[in-house]
Amino acid sequence: MLLNKIEKKLGLYIHIPFCLKKCNYCDFLSFSNISNQKIQEYVKYLCEEIKIYSEYSYDTIYFGGGTPSLLNPKLIEKILLEIKNWKIAKEITIEINPGTISIKELEALKEIGINRLSIGIQSFDPTTLEVLGRIHTREKSLELYHSAREVGFKNISLDLMFATPGQTKEELENDLKEIFKLNPEHFSIYSLSWEKGTPFYKKLLAGELSETDEELESEMFEMIILKAKENGYTQYEVSNFSKKGYESEHNKKYWKNSEYVGVGVGASGYLNGVRYKNSEIIEEYYKKLDLLELPMFEEEIQNEKTIKEYYYMMGLRLLEEGVIPYVEDEEKFEKMREQGFLNKKNKNYTLTKKGLFLANDVIIELL
Ligand SMILES: C[S@@+](CC[C@H](N)C(=O)[O-])C[C@H]1O[C@@H](n2cnc3c(N)ncnc32)[C@H](O)[C@@H]1O
Ligand code: SF4
Secondary structure: OOOOOOOOOEEEEEEEOEOOOOOOOOOOOOEOOOOHHHHHHHHHHHHHHHHHOOOOOEEEEEEEEOOHHHOOHHHHHHHHHOOOOHHHOOEEEEEEOOOOOOHHHHHHHHHHOOOEEEEEEEOOOHHHHHHHOOOOOHHHHHHHHHHHHHHOOOOEEEEEEEOOOOOOHHHHHHHHHHHHHHOOOEEEEEEOOOOOOOHHHHHHHOOOOOOOOHHHHHHHHHHHHHHHHHOOOEEEEOOEEEOOOOOOHHHHHHHOOOOEEEEOOOOEEEEOOEEEEEOOOHHHHHHHHHOOOOOEEEEEEOOHHHHHHHHHHHHOOEOOOOEOOOHHHHHHHHHHHHOOOEEEEOOEEEEOHHHHHOHHHHHHHHO
16 A cells, blocks of 8 residues: 555554453454563564654544553553654543553553543453453452542543343443443443354353343343433444543544554554555564565455445444435435434434434445
């Protein structure tokens, strides 16, 4: 891919592919049992890759994983220093896991300029945490949240899941109560997805675990939406809720189909009309960078059709803004509106409550 300088501000996603231990449900690209030396080596290559994109400016930066909080704050700073003009970024987020970071390290992150935390809570319920294979207790999650506040973080998101094996509505309600008691600026809550190759999936095939009944999952989702609203949160995206003015600016770039740079092993990006994915094999990723090449293994040049598909697919997830249909699709959108799946406000179509519960089906119908 040729890199052209573009003036507009981009998002930068930085993938940190290390975890202390893999969770039972997760198929994100991350490696466990990694030495400090290997982490340092990875950061060195990350910096090399960032240099290749040195022409670009970013207004949002996102350290995701994996577990970025496994990196010493000095390494986070080293990465940031590699980014030209990084101080102009208005939102710099880091995902942190309870049990991987001390209050001193939180202070250091704040000092460096990180201004948004996304804390991987998943659940506050001790049994669920154990089933999920998380390394932390509910107490560690609470301790981390309060430490982050003590240190002065003013933009905190909590990351949870629901419809986990055996979870009841009461357990979900308790999780929601805990969120509202803590009063973060933002939270996301995704229903469990059963990913091939994970211990959960194997247990599902062996009949040792079962998926949550669809009706129960819908009732749970409805409860989340209702309780979030009662507690002053706007559901601005299907699974993301925020207080006024605290939407995730970085993630909104994905939903709005804006271009962004992704760096790190397995990271995806969208730049100059090309969607790309970096190699998922760490040795290959290093090898390409040693040759001063972009470490991509997949590139998809966007055309009118794919641009439109991504726009509908991602844009309809934004519940307040939605999408403006292309002329040739207006009839299809109108039909879905008449059937009660879409609302129309000015030129924009958004999912109705009925459409929200069948979001994937509605989107497929429109493609
Ligand atoms: C890949 S993790 C990275 C953040 C951090 N390592 C953590 O675990 O908290 C980002 C989020 O993806 C979500 N996630 C991962 N696997 C999932 C799955 N199979 N189904 C639903 N959500 C999942 C979790 O909510 C998690 O917080
Ligand atoms: S959920 Fe987070 S901590 Fe668990 S394996 Fe996935 S990336 Fe690592």
